[in-house]
Amino acid sequence: MREPKTWDVLVAGGGPVGLMLACELRLHGADVLVLERLTEPDATIKAGSVNVPTLEAFRRRDLLGPIERFQAGMLASVAQMWAEPGKPAPDVSVVRERMRTVGGHFGGLFKLDPTRLDADDPDLDITDANPLAVMPQVELERLLAERAVALGVRIRRGVAVTEIGQDDDGVSVRCGDAAEVVRARYLVGCDGGRSIVRRQAAFDFPGTDPCITGRQAMVTIDHPERLPKGWNRTEVGMVVHGPVPGRILTVEFDGPPADRDLPVTREELETSLRRVSGQDVRITAVRSATRFTDNARQATSYRQGRVLVAGDAAHVHSPFGGQGLNLGIGDAVNLGWKLAAVVRGRAGIDLLDTYTAERHPIAARVLEITRAQVALMRPDPHTNALRDVVSDLIDTHEGNAYFVKLIGGFAQRYDLGGDHPLVGRLMPLLRLADGSTLADHFHDGGFVLLDLSGADRLQGFATGTDLPVKVVAGRAESTRITGLLVRPDGYVAWAREGGTADGLPEALSRWTRTTVNV
Template identity: 55%
Template sequence: MSYDVDVVVAGGGPTGLMLACELRLGGASVVVMERLTEMDPTIKAGSLNTPSVEALYRRGMMPDLQEAQEGNLQQFAAFMRQRSPGGEPAKAPPRFAGHFAGIMLSADLLDPSDPELTGHGPADLIGMVTQQQLETILADRAAKLGVEVRRGVELTGLEADADGVTVTTSGERIRGRWLVGCDGGRSAVRKLAGFDFPGTDPEIDAHQAMVEMEGSEALETGWHATATGVYAHGPVPGRVLTVEFGGVPADRDGAITAEELQASIRNVSGTEVVVTGVKTATRFTDNARQATTYRLGRVLLAGDAAHVHSPFGGQGLNLGIGDAANLGWKLAATVLGWAPEGLLDTYTTERHPIGAWVLDWTRAQVALMRPDPRARALREVVTDLTRTVTGTTYFAKKISGVWQRYDLHGDHPLVGASAPDFELADGTRLADHLHEGRALLLDPSGRLRALAGGYGDRIKVITAAVLDETGPAGLLVRPDGFVAWAADTADTADTADTPDTADTPDTADAPDTAGADPGSLEAALSTWLGAPAVAPLA
């Protein structure tokens, strides 16, 4: 049977573009179909969490993220100057660590000794990047990788069978081996393919907008709970967000007027601001739903197509990037034919629990935003918790995503976690070696590489020593940057030839290499990389 492409991706937002880049990096052909003719300028997510930054950093996009953040920090500085009568803020604001239900967290209360807050390298320094900026970065990367993005093309039908999916669009029919719906919360792919999508109904009417207004000096900066709801002002000039509990909007898609936004701001804030212009605006609710599985045969879902929820806590964009990073290499491996049995099913197994957690995390925030006396009493209790080191550290770790890991059934504490960005003796960092989207075997002793010898270009072996004396002696990292195997000792002398002296790195300062179980590494290699293309080196 002939195919037009290996994978059809419906949706050209950040999730779809990230997935397409990962697929191309893995060797699959891909076409992205996007209904819009150009990027949606509507104000959306404004920050990235640690797993998202790590995923992008590992693909070489750190300079682009740094440039985007620098521009946003300059806008924030301008906003603070605008808020000060003298043109300069009276004092520097507390370092921001996120918010929970609009309860601001201060990074000054974080516990610096918490191990989950360390080891992320340069990814720790990035966060303030908007959805549109990320989409631009990913679109540029997709073009460089040769991804075909067809804009102004809407998916109108699909026919899935055991061998592939035929997609009907507004202008043609495309035959692909696989179809992935990254087409948002109202996903046509999800509906046409018949995915179950249970969840909870909405109760809020919320707006987010960039506006021009008079009387904004009466609005306090940051998030604030009032007798009628919650509002946020900043961190850039003109940005406002309101949350009201008077019922869900009757028309989600109608034009948002200055009068509507003005009424909402006045109702929640109690001020008499006058909205004179609307640059961009959106309505949203707290509808929270999740597909029961992310795969039905040859059709998969990622991003908002797989799960919808309110944007509180900045989890939605990041959840989609995580989906794409997890799925991309697995689907590419399946297309190329080297994926071990069941690899693609681990996408749902690993990502569904994180999506379920995000839905509950956002539901809890809505509960704390309610203006009724019981919710406000509970809000005071949570506010007191956030004023402690333990409380702030807990909430910040959840918001930042550093807690996320997969159950990969290994004994070592690193197994299932995002790989620490170790500094290496050759002047590189671990993330520098993941740009090509291959698995990575860190082998400072040089004694493990024989086991990886049959996997060819599926894996990269590096023998530079880890500068951190507590670092592992051996580490197998999946293409998505998560640790599949680790050992504090690495002796495979009984099962692999000792490398020639000329090829052996200086291991005088390497950790002790006695007593590792080579079988566990072999098992991890076969679990995630399948059968070797050739027999391992004798």
């Protein structure tokens, strides 16, 4: 009898993070199986926006077009929300221009304005997009599922992971109540905040307990004009109405729900909405609804032997500021090329240690950001005073820039060493003389060594590396950079201004796991 197939990587969880990881793994040559317990994509209302690191990850993989097309359709819905009673909705072009001023919120202070940022701020050269783009999680999942299938990823739905075990050669995963066991060299848990993989592999998951109950839904309301639009803080908590018709969110500081698994009923939503808003409104229909809390926890390490975790399986927190989905996509982009290099024999297992080292501090910061926002929402006199101070701070030039870049993901950096300020940050969105952007050269997922010296002098450095390195030579306007080495995840590993290549062999050796002698 033929031995059962052993996959390179088994991904538990077919949400956006698991699918993005599967795409990255497959792009770099790994044989991937995704197991998802749900039979169909989850249409429940969840995350609703993506920030700069996610947008640029999609740009590098030539997936920004679908997001932009969806944005165009969303503008019409936003226009309906902004329409004044008895008047037609504003033109979509007007809405698009107003949306340029929307950089998100901090603790419900919806006043972050990216148009107030300095045009020459060096942190802004990583994108030309708005820091936040409205993109419901279910739409993102559909897009990534289509890409995964096109790349040859195997996706099995209706298959739940129930038990795992690992040995020196790989991981065995038992599925559902059946005796089926799937074998893989590595397992990555992308199975959410209550991850079976994380629990079975005994990851430490410390953090803080929840103190709120949040409810988010898409509903039909009998008198929507009675509800204030946007984010509003009341004597009870927070109530949100918009940015599209029918979307509501309430936050109450009465502790976590007694049972998060119970269905969210129309009566529960209506009671909470009336209580928090103080308005006489009725919910007549519910299209989608969910509960959430501010439970904030993070795995101390993202790897236990041959088992890894990503997304909500690695860190959980409240959804304020739209950080969770984006954080998970960042995990997937960081881990994908590294794990593929290991399973394909192009790098040693020590490369996986950089996954926790780089991503753990980013998530720890996000947890602090979300805790701070919960503290800023509390309905009490001391928080009233604190909100006034923070609001005044956001109104300043420096304060607005700080919070826009914080929520938009501009501030994310890795400690990669190096003596150039670009090292460890997302690559700049350079436009080359041939009409391409630097991002256009990442569609196949490899490293890019950019030579802007005009002398084609960096080609020899990339010869013979174990991981693929594409050398792109040319010219670019408005930059002093003469050379960049950019990893597959879009982060700069080496940068130079001037004619030397000092440090490039070391950077190539470190990340391609090849001794470079030039």
